[in-house]
Amino acid sequence: MKKFIIRTLLFLSPFLIIEISQGFLPIYAFTHKFYESPMYKSTVVPHNYPIYANQKGEMTGVGDLCFNTKYEIPKDESYITDELGFRNDKFVKNPDILIIGDSYTMGATLNQSQLFTNQLIKNSNYSVYGMAPIDFSIIDKLLKLGIIQKPKYIIYQRVERGEVPKIEYFDNSFSNQLKYKYNNLWTLGNTSVFLDKISRGYINNYAKAKITKSRGTGIQSKVEDKLFFYDTKHTNPSQKWMNINIKSLESYKKYCDSIGSQFIYLPMPNKETVYFDKVPLEKQPDYLFRIGNILKQKNINYYPTIEFYNNFRKTDNRMLYQYDDSHWNALASELIAKELIKKIEEEEEERTN
Amino acid sequence: MLFNSLSFAIFLPIVFALYWLTKTRRKQNILLMIASYYFYACWDWRFLFLLAFSTFLDYYTGVKIEESKKKSYKKFWFWLSVSVNLGFLGFFKYYNFFAESFSELFAGFGFQINPWVLQIILPVGISFYTFHGLSYVIDIYKERIKAEKSWIDYALFVSFFPLLVAGPIERATHLLPQIKRERNFSYSNSVDGLRQILWGLFKKMVVADNCAYYANMIFNDYHNYTGVTLIFGAVLFAFQIYGDFSGYSDIALGTARLFGFDLLRNFSYPYFSRDIAEFWRRWHISLSSWFRDYLYIPLGGSKGGNWMRIRNTFIIFIVSGFWHGANWTFIIWGFLNALFIMPSIVLKTNRNNLNIVAEGRTFPNFREIIQLIVTFSLACFAWIFFRSASVTDAFAYIGRLFSTLGTGIGYPYKLLNGDLRVLIFVVIMLIFEWFMREELHPLRRPFTKLPTAARWIIYFLLATLVLLFAGEQAEFIYFQF
Numbered sequence: 001m002k003k004f005i006i007r008t009l010l011f012l013s014p015f016l017i018i019e020i021s022q023g024f025l026p027i028y029a030f031t032h033k034f035y036e037s038p039m040y041k042s043t044v045v046p047h048n049y050p051i052y053a054n055q056k057g058e059m060t061g062v063g064d065l066c067f068n069t070k071y072e073i074p075k076d077e078s079y080i081t082d083e084l085g086f087r088n089d090k091f092v093k094n095p096d097i098l099i100i101g102d103s104y105t106m107g108a109t110l111n112q113s114q115l116f117t118n119q120l121i122k123n124s125n126y127s128v129y130g131m132a133p134i135d136f137s138i139i140d141k142l143l144k145l146g147i148i149q150k151p152k153y154i155i156y157q158r159v160e161r162g163e164v165p166k167i168e169y170f171d172n173s174f175s176n177q178l179k180y181k182y183n184n185l186w187t188l189g190n191t192s193v194f195l196d197k198i199s200r201g202y203i204n205n206y207a208k209a210k211i212t213k214s215r216g217t218g219i220q221s222k223v224e225d226k227l228f229f230y231d232t233k234h235t236n237p238s239q240k241w242m243n244i245n246i247k248s249l250e251s252y253k254k255y256c257d258s259i260g261s262q263f264i265y266l267p268m269p270n271k272e273t274v275y276f277d278k279v280p281l282e283k284q285p286d287y288l289f290r291i292g293n294i295l296k297q298k299n300i301n302y303y304p305t306i307e308f309y310n311n312f313r314k315t316d317n318r319m320l321y322q323y324d325d326s327h328w329n330a331l332a333s334e335l336i337a338k339e340l341i342k343k344i345e346e347e348e349e350e351r352t353n
Numbered sequence: 354m355l356f357n358s359l360s361f362a363i364f365l366p367i368v369f370a371l372y373w374l375t376k377t378r379r380k381q382n383i384l385l386m387i388a389s390y391y392f393y394a395c396w397d398w399r400f401l402f403l404l405a406f407s408t409f410l411d412y413y414t415g416v417k418i419e420e421s422k423k424k425s426y427k428k429f430w431f432w433l434s435v436s437v438n439l440g441f442l443g444f445f446k447y448y449n450f451f452a453e454s455f456s457e458l459f460a461g462f463g464f465q466i467n468p469w470v471l472q473i474i475l476p477v478g479i480s481f482y483t484f485h486g487l488s489y490v491i492d493i494y495k496e497r498i499k500a501e502k503s504w505i506d507y508a509l510f511v512s513f514f515p516l517l518v519a520g521p522i523e524r525a526t527h528l529l530p531q532i533k534r535e536r537n538f539s540y541s542n543s544v545d546g547l548r549q550i551l552w553g554l555f556k557k558m559v560v561a562d563n564c565a566y567y568a569n570m571i572f573n574d575y576h577n578y579t580g581v582t583l584i585f586g587a588v589l590f591a592f593q594i595y596g597d598f599s600g601y602s603d604i605a606l607g608t609a610r611l612f613g614f615d616l617l618r619n620f621s622y623p624y625f626s627r628d629i630a631e632f633w634r635r636w637h638i639s640l641s642s643w644f645r646d647y648l649y650i651p652l653g654g655s656k657g658g659n660w661m662r663i664r665n666t667f668i669i670f671i672v673s674g675f676w677h678g679a680n681w682t683f684i685i686w687g688f689l690n691a692l693f694i695m696p697s698i699v700l701k702t703n704r705n706n707l708n709i710v711a712e713g714r715t716f717p718n719f720r721e722i723i724q725l726i727v728t729f730s731l732a733c734f735a736w737i738f739f740r741s742a743s744v745t746d747a748f749a750y751i752g753r754l755f756s757t758l759g760t761g762i763g764y765p766y767k768l769l770n771g772d773l774r775v776l777i778f779v780v781i782m783l784i785f786e787w788f789m790r791e792e793l794h795p796l797r798r799p800f801t802k803l804p805t806a807a808r809w810i811i812y813f814l815l816a817t818l819v820l821l822f823a824g825e826q827a828e829f830i831y832f833q834f
Contacts, residue, residue, distance in 0.1 A: 001373060003540050008547065011812065015820065044360045145483050199822070208821045210770065 025062035028059040030202035032067050034077045035108040035337030037086070041200035045211040046186040050134060052193045063109055063325025065218025065228035068209075072216070073226075073324045077111045084147070086131045088117060094149040095129035097344070098261075104268045105132035107333070109322055114330035116157075120335030126341075128199075132157075136252050141170035141261065145180060153344060154256050156249075157266040160273060160288060161234035162295065164245040167255060218326070218329065223278045229271055232328040235285040242287065246294055253300045262347075265295065265302035268328070268339065271321045274309045284310075301347075303340055354395040355829070356604040357558050364392065369611055378535050382509050385612065389514040393478070396518075400476040404442065404512060410437055411486035412507045415493045421499040431494045435487065442483045445476055450679030478518035480676060484643055485511050489525040491647055498525055506532045513614070517607040519598070519829060521619040521639035528614070536613035546610030548796035551812060552785075553603025554819050560782050561596030562824025563775045566590040567768065572740055575630035575750045580758035583750060585765040587733045590740045592779050595624065597830045598637070604795055622790045624783075625710050629693040629731060630703035640676070644669045645800055662698050668693045677739075686738040693731045709791055774822065 022029070028037040037059070038052040057079060062072040082091040087106055099105050099117060107115040117130035129148070136156055142148040158164055164315060170176070186192040208214070218228035249265055256263035267288055276284045288306040295302050309320055312335070320332040328336075354360050368388045375381045394401050414434035421427045459465075489510070492498045501507040510529050516522075571578055571586030578586070602619035609616045623635035633641050651670045655662045667688070674687020697703040710725065711717040717725065734751075741747035769775065789795035801808065 001540075004538075004540050004543050009542070011809070014813075015816065042359060044358075044363075204820045209509075211821070212774070 004340055018203055019201075020198050022203055023194045024093060025197075026057065026059070027055060027197070028057075028061070030206035033061045033064055034059055034079055035064075035103055035106060035282075038079075038081060040195050045192050045196045046183040046201065047085075047192045047196070048180055048183045048187065049085040051081055051087070052196070053083050053085040053187055054190075055079065055081040055193075060067070061109055063228070063322050063327075064216060065230065065326060066216040066220075066324050067215070068215040069075060071220075071226050071230070071324055073322070075109055075322075076111065077109065080112050084131075086129075087112070087115060088130055092127050092129040093147075094127070095151045095156060096126040097128045097153045098139070098148070098151040099128065099130040099132070099155045099157060100134060100136055101130070101132040101155075101266075102159055102162055102268075103133055104159060105130050105157050108327040109325050110327075110330055110333060114333055115339055116333045119334045120341060123334075124336050124341040124345075126344075135168075135169040136164050136248075136255075137165075137170070140167070144170050144172040150259050151261055153262045153264060154252075155266050155340070156252055157268060159268040160270045160285075161230070161237075163241070164248040164261075165334075166248050167251045170200065171341065185328045216324075218324075219279070221275075221278045221280075222272065223280060226323050227275070227278055228324055229275075229279055232272055232279060232281065234270060235272060235276075235281060235287075236296070238286055242291055246291065246298070249295065249300055250298060263301060264340070264343075265300060267291070267302065267305055269306045271326050273306065274313070274320060279287050303336075303343055305336060308336070308339055354392055356601065356608075356822075357554060360395070364388075365608065365611075372612055373538055379505070379538065382505050382532060385514075386505055388514040388515060390602055392514040393512065393517055397476045403476055403479075404482065405508075407438065407441065407486055408508050408511045409484060411490050412501065412504060415490055415500040415507075416502070418490070418493050427494065428435070431490060434490045438483050438487055438490075442479060445479055447675075467798045481520045481522055482511050482517060484522045484640075485525075488522070488643060488647060490527055498671070500527075501529060503533075513609070515608040515614075515618055519601050519605070520637075521605065521617045522643050523617055523639070527617060531614050539613065542610050542613065542661065545797065547608040548812075549603050549607030549610065549794045551607075551815055551819075552794050553605075553607060553794050554720060555598040555600070555815050556596040556603065556782060557600030557817050558823040560778045561593045561600055563778055563822065564593035564596065564824075566824055567775060568593050568740070570768070572750070575746070575753060577745075578753075579761035579764060580754050580756075581762050582764045582768060583754040583757075584733075585768075587737050587740075587754075589775070591624070591729070591733045591736050592782075594736065594739070595620075596782065599623075601829045606794075613833075618793065623785050624675060624729055624732070625725065625787065625790055626728050627706045627710055627721060628702075628728055629690065629699055630697045631706040632728055632732060633690070633694065634707075640673065644673055648672060657698060666698050668695060670694070670707065681744045682738045682741055685744060686735050686745070689735040689738065693735070693810045712791075715788075719771070769779060778818070778822070 028034065031037050038055050040047050040050055040052070059077050059079070061077045062074055068070055079087060080089055082088045084091060089112070097120060099120075101116075103115050112118065115130065117128050119278055120126065120128045129151075130322055139148075141153065143150060156164075181222050183192075216228070219231060221227035221229065252265070253263045270285070272279050272281065273285045273288065288304075290303065292304055292306075309332075312320065320328060320335075322329050354364060356683070372381055372384055375384055390401060390404075393404060396398075411434055411569035414430045417430040418427050421430060483603050489498075489501075489507075493500050501510070506529065509532055510525060512524075513528070513532075568586055568590040571582060572590065575583060575586070577578070599620035601615070606618070617639045619637060619639050621635040621638065623632050626632035626635055652665045652668060653661050656667065670687040671684055672687070674683040674690075677683040677686075687748050694703065697705070710721055737750055738744070738747045741750055785795040789797065789800060792798065792800075796812075803811075
């Protein structure tokens with residue numbers, strides 16, 4: 001038995017050493033983008049939220065579309081995650097505005113100061129808290145567990161190509177409450193982070209990427225060499241897909257009404273929708289216009305981002321998206337933040353009058 | 354808990370350590386039973402009750418069958434067990450299939466019936482543990498074995514975690530005596546178990562999961578591919594399902610060996626078969642032999658002349674197809690295999706190839722090469738039905754395959770985008786298996802006669818391939834059956 005254990009450990013030791021060493025390295029050691037660096041990968045490590053809590057640092061990242069090619073553009077990314085793990089300077093228990101979104105809200109390739117939430121804070125007097133990347137259903141859980149107070153505004157941000165999932169209500173049973181507390185115990189001591197880091201296999205992925213000379217698979221613009229797009233498959237979604245999304249948005253609005261919060265949907269256009277002429281596509285994809293019309297009829301509040309972008313492009317040549325990434329840049333984040341605040345203030349004024 | 358997961362990598366050493374620290378056989382069996390129930394609960398704890406009930410039913414009826422003096426009582430307990438077992442299996446696995454099929458049938462005659470379709474979750478491994486229980490009860494009824502008196506030992510026989518969710522389908526005559534025997538740690542057995550686990554992980558994570566990526570791409574979008582690519586898709590699926598299921602079986606057998614158990618062999622290099630009959634003696638052996646012993650032979654086997662052999666062969670292949678799942682695709686897959694085996698049944702050549710291909714030689718002769726290619730092609734053709742989402746899709750796939758055979762010959766290469774990894778992995782697997790085809794698994798003797806350094810280099814290379822090139826698909830295909 002002793003011989004068996006010693007020989008097995010001897011065989012496994014190089015692999016174990018490599019895997020365990022990941023636990024001591026910075027979160028971004030083997031990734032090229034912040035977005036995936038602090039995400040929990042392992043399903044067996046206890047955690048309540050998708051991102052490592054209480055992280056602070058800086059890294060040099062590149063976009064997701066043409067990494068490891070001559071077109072990649074290095075960017076300095078500073079990051080702070082709060083006690084729940086979301087990318088905010090600090091946790092806000094009682095926010096005026098709660099944003100639930102995807103990688104746009106999480107701020108892929110953006111600095112901490114350039115985050116959408118921080119732009120909203122900078123340009124208003126509201127307290128703002130951002131949660132991403134996560135589904136709308138998180139609100140029900142947070143409210144029922146008493147982690148966050150009911151906000152005045154709930155903004156749901158979602159990229160055009162992303163599906164809007166059905167709301168799932170949190171079962172606030174005793175066992176779920178216990179599970180939440182149990183997971184928190186692990187997370188508080190950073191044990192979960194360490195365990196996840198040693199089990200997520202980033203060194204293996206990195207080695208594999210090096211061996212296979214992996215590179216970004218974005219589609220290069222035929223008009224501008226350094227401009228890349230995610231894909232052109234999602235430019236014409238089906239009516240069925242649109243109906244599912246509308247149904248989900250209706251249920252979000254209904255939920256917000258039931259708790260007395262204002263709901264605003266903030267659709268993020270695909271890069272190829274905004275810069276369709278640079279892909280180039282024959283005409284601008286019209287999904288956001290179509291869904292906008294239906295939402296108007298259904299009295300669901302939304303911000304027409306695509307219309308703002310189109311108008312902006314008529315008078316300003318500055319880019320709204322990263323060249324080598326599918327996400328918006330700091331300028332777009334700031335502009336939309338200002339626009340959203342303007343909309344909220346106008347609506348508040350209307351209500352008080 | 355999947356065999357190829359981190360949680361299993363933690364679970365296995367813990368159970369292994371506790372098991373060998375436990376001194377008595379009874380305590381070891383209790384520990385293994387608890388570990389097995391925990392293992393099963395990791396999928397869905399609610400189905401533990403079903404597993405426990407099924408175990409209790411067969412245990413109790415087994416004892417009652419043995420105790421009953423009258424034939425009629427024996428029959429009662431026997432049919433109670435069989436009908437409840439098959440009732441559960443039928444309900445969970447086939448209820449919706451029958452409801453929808455009847456509705457479609459009536460619709461064909463102009464009657465619109467809304468079937469009462471249920472949202473049923475299929476309990477993982479139900480087909481496997483039901484068959485364990487059935488074989489046990491049938492064997493007692495036929496007085497081949499005595500009823501097991503120890504509840505723990507019987508419960509372990511049904512729930513032993515290496516075989517619980519996807520077999521091999523064990524027999525009480527084979528596994529129960531091992532459960533009742535004192536087990537001592539054996540260095541060579543344990544090392545061999547680890548080798549087999551390593552080989553299974555390689556087949557599953559490297560070969561099957563990488564093949565799955567392209568096979569899924571082709572099967573899910575077959576309208577947009579032409580003949581040669583569709584052939585390529587079917588061949589990749591053949592290696593995917595082989596790597597997936599035989600890889601699972603290797604891990605199961607290797608894991609059981611760590612605890613001192615020898616499970617039934619499930620695969621014996623089926624793609625090195627010279628005819629379909631040989632293929633079925635080498636593919637999912639524990640299921641084929643189950644159907645042979647508990648269905649084919651009771652139906653009369655091959656004793657009643659050609660017609661009875663033909664009828665019984667069709668029955669067991671169609672039932673075997675249906676066992677895989679409630680879909681016509683599986684039934685047609687079974688039917689096709691019966692059709693392919695028919696010439697050898699009629700000509701009574703089905704037992705011609707009982708030995709290993711090219712036995713005692715390094716390479717096969719020309720005739721054997723042709724036989725291997727024909728058998729593999731037939732198997733691939735049948736796999737198209739197995740893999741397709743519906744019968745319509747399968748026919749459309751085959752139709753398109755033949756109608757566009759001459760076009761896009763170089764497309765499979767383009768599809769791989771110059772990345773030939775998947776083909777290299779398949780070739781590595783085939784080379785190892787060909788040269789070790791006389792062994793239980795390829796990392797056995799005479800492999801172990803290599804110098805230690807050479808063996809360790811190969812182990813490290815295989816483990817590195819598993820870590821670096823594991824494909825995306827994690828779940829085992831046979832878990833759904």
